[in-house]
Amino acid sequence: MFHVFRIACLALCLLSKSSIAQTLGVLTVEKIMRDPKKWIGTSPTEIAWSEDSKTIYFNWNPNKNAGDSLYGYDLSSKKINKIAPAERRTLPAKSNVFDKQKAQRLYEKNGDIFLISTADFKVRQLTNTVERESNPVFSGDNEKVIFTQGMNLFSITLESGLLSQLTDFKTGTKKADPNPDGQEKFLKDDQLAMFEVLKERKAKKDAGKKITDAERASYPKEIYIGEKSLTNQEISPDGRYITYRLTQTNKAAKSTIVPNYVTESGFTEDISARTKVGAPTSDSEFWVYNVKRDTTLRVSVKDIPGITDKPDYVKDYPKLDSAWKNKQRDVIINGPFWSENGENAVVIVRSTDAKDRWIMAFNPETLTLKLLDRQRDEAWIGGPGIGGYPMSSGEIGFIDENTIYFQSEETGYSHLYSLDVTSGKKTALTSGKFEVQHVNLSKDKKTFYLITNEVHPGEQHFYSMPVAGGQRVRITHQTGAHEVTLSPDETKLAIRYSQSNVPWELFVMENPAVSHAKTAKPEQITQSVTQEFLSYPWRKAKVVTIKATDGQDIYARVYEPRKSNGKAVIFVHGAGYLQNAHKWWSQYFREYMFNNMLVDQGYTVLDLDYRASSGYGRDWRTGIYRFMGGKDLTDNVDGAKWLIKNYGINPKKIGIYGGSYGGFITLMGLFTAPDVFAAGAALRPVTDWAAYNHPYTANILNEPQSDSLAYRKSSPIYYAAGLKNNLLICHGMVDVNVHYQDVVRLSQRLIELGKNNWELASYPMEDHAFVEASSWTDEYKRIWKLFEEKL
Structure with missing residues (x-):
């Protein structure tokens, strides 16, 4: 039925020029600045696949409603259907968190954690709480699911369903005896020496506390973080180390106010907005909780190569230049990123002045950082797959237990590299006067899927490439840009495609990198734009x-x-x-x-x-x-x-x-x-x-x-x-x-x-x-x- 509709639309596009002119006529500001969803149409967005790779889901609004709705395209019937709210609520959310065998996938939806089988697509809900759970991952042995609730990490043992708390972060500071050696201690010791009943009762109380403390020995250590904010709580695959970031907001940083004059209340209402450039920034610390040793220690960054390097621009300011004197620049540590077996970890360290990015091997036992790659830019670090801000990790992951991949502008263009974290050997996987704009590693870790602009800076095409580099095989060929979402089984591609004068539409195509089909062509799924819009050339x-x-x-x-x-x-x-x-x-x-x-x-x-x-x-x-x-x-x-x-x-x-x-x-x-x-x-x-x-x-x-x-x-x-x-x-x-x-x-x-x-x-x-x-x-x-x- 949908194909009949598409053919009808195409037929309408072939109407005579005089008929077309009658539809939209001469362009005016009033015509072209109307609500776009009512006269242009709404392109599909938020593309996702069903777990069985048989349905493509997307947000769409062909009926010019107030907001977009969820639709599904069934590959077998080739029909589009609007997804009912009841069905939408049961659909798994997007994620890329699999166990080692790729047999199960974790996702968070509406603040709860779910587990789905990739074999029979059965869903198991792991949490159902008022509080929000997030960031689920599998433990290194695949026997537990680790997640964040509030400030803390928890685990659920999949076989028994046992819920365990792994951390006990607390704001403020631990209360201490305000006068341990003064008047209060004297009075307490004097009372115990004077009254036998008090002494006997205290002995019983202390004995009971000793038993209780022994029973609670398996509980996590209380970690007080003061008034700092806590983020990036992560546990190592072997469960021995928990890393986290503490940030101290500078209270001297003044925020701006934006007055809002036209309000429901009839009064002017202030909108609290951002700070201005140069305001005092927050301080960031990277910590490790060693579970076995029951210790928390901050990771030192003072020995990072180039941490005291002076930016070139200060030469224009003699006082600033002479006062530098090996000043240690502030940095933010992102990660860690672990190999599957948990033997190797890397972190991305970025200077807050944006002029350095270090990729470093990280040893949580010794708290040491070892340089693997440094990118320095006297302007600022940025580019596709790299990110332009200190909190950006950029594109990074493990190909195997010893090899990472990442992007760098080392040659002047953002390209893909691999690096052996044990030997330090770095290999350029792509090169040339073009940019790698998106990277996706296949599930079997044998193929990279890339989007680059190597055909022309004004085009974006999808390629497959062996994980070791080499020849790239171009998969898309139409002039324009392609945004590609791989199906879970990686046999099909959902493609959002547009040309300079045609808005984005959704297509589906076999993945020739898997099927090896030489004649694979994209098939259009949606027809989003209106006849009125199409009537103008x-x-x-x-x-x-x-x-x-x-x-x-x-x-x-x-x-x-x-x-x-x-x-x-x-x-x-x-x-x-x-x-x-x-x-x-x-x-x-x-x-x-x-x-x-x-x-x-x-x-x-x-x-x-x-x-x-x-x-x-x-x-x-x-x-x-x-x-x-x-x-x-x-x-x-x-x-x-x-x-x-x-x-x-x-x-x-x-x-x-x-x-x-x-x-x-x-x-x-x-x-x-x-x-x-x-x-x-x-x-x-x-x-x-x-x-x-x-x-x-x-x-x-x-x-x-x-x-x-x-x-x-x-x-x-x-x-x-x-x-x-x-x-x-x-x-x-x-x-x-x-x-x-x-x-x-x-x-x-x-x-x-x-x-x-x-x-x-x-x-x-x-x-x-x-x-x-x-x-x-x-x-x-x-x-x-x-x-x-x-x-």
Whole structure:
């Protein structure tokens, strides 16, 4: 039945152009900024397989309801059915926690722990409590299930069902005798010496306590953690060691407040938000509880190679440089990650200044760390499979008892490596000027499944590769991007696929790495987009390269009108580290549709992956280090010059717009390159990087109190005097990411400078990502008006 529906949809797509035009007609802001689920459709998300590999589950909303629902595609009947709530509640949750034989899988659902057999798919519920249980794992002998409840670790013996508490963490400090050698002790000893009855009663009480203590000897040691927070409680496969992290929050770190004006109560309500970059950070400690010895000891990091290395940027500050004197940098230890037999463990150690990542062998008995691999970056550690923050472990796991795999940007691109933890031998499993963007190790640990962009930076394809490296076999072939979920038996692939002008749809395909079928082709399961959306011929923008001033190639998408009006608009994507000049459906789909609307009116539109965009390796990723608004802006300026040269664009008729980081670049463009851009719309922009969050900003600009030069160079508010042309600013007033305070401060600066060619549109009920169609419509009507009037 579903195939009949699909064929009907395809037939409708072949209607005459005149009939199509009657459906959507001329694009307008009002049309394209409507609620997308009601007129575009909703792509499938959250893809998961049934345990028997016969059904694909996914969230979907083909009926334009208020929210998505769970659907299932049955591979045998090839039908899609909506999953009833009662059935949905019984479905196992996702996890990748198997016993050694891959015979059983653990998962947590609704705060309880479940066990499912991979042979007959029978489910056994292990806990049913009000408190939440989480992070279940098998013990090294597969006889117990270990999990976290509250602050503590517990185990359940699978055969008997015995529940045992493994740790007894307590907040605060253990109460001690406040005056052990003073007045109270004197009085107590005097009383016992004077009264025989008291002496006899105390002896009986002490004898009883001795018996009770002996009976409780198997109970875990009380471990007091003071006022610190406890995370990452893990037990070794042999049960001998429990590792955990203690974090001391710095109470001097001041949080910001975001006022919320439009509320149900009628009163202004404050939203407690994040701290600002440079605020005092938390201290992290890594501890080991040796169960056999009944001791707790902190792991020392002072001997980590390079722990006192001074970052290069401090050379710009003589006082800071001379005062360094072998300062030990703060680090966070992630892990440990254990081999199956429990004989080897590794940890990921990352410096909080983001300039170092150490992979180290960890011995919990001796509390020693041995260097296996160090990646140092004077900008900051990051990239696919590596992560950009101190709490990131990145991609890591054991191939066999002695060999780990991980990703590194050692060559300038994120690639996959293996390393023998006993010999220290490291092997590059992939190489080249491309990125490995996702890694999955097969259950038998003989095959890696990879997603890379080696065909083109704007494409993502799925490959299989022997675990020892060697030739990669490309499995997907259609132009675009592929997100792949392997079935539990690894014989089939559920693929979310899209093209630049076609939203994500769900496909299923045999896994040729297992079936060895040479003719395996993806079969489409869902048809999500509406006929109204399909009625417009959405453009596939041309992906081009533009030569930057410093000789680098900038990848970009150009939208070409049939008849140019001599005007151009540059769209600047947000997030900084994000890719948009690609060949799949953009998360900026509203901007994509707006760009189509601009082109319909004769504008040429350019969308660049400027410096710091993702997908192009380490040097591109870190091209903005200590100067945001430097090469990222000149890349956009070079794009404007390219438009003038190649498309005959009038140099005085170029506009620019973007949100978040794109709003920041728009401000920097109008303030520091005022002769390039005649008009710009800065949406929810950062105006002063010293006001943004710590994890993101400190990576790129260090901290404002230690690298003030970087912040001064990078913050638009210092360049506001350079505004010559027309500026529109739009910002949500309850934005907890880039605070509304940013544009309030900039507004005051523009007022004091006497600027009168700018305006601010405020949205009282919007956060950083707008939700309401009315807000989107108002915002883009203003952008459209700006370009029409000022270009």
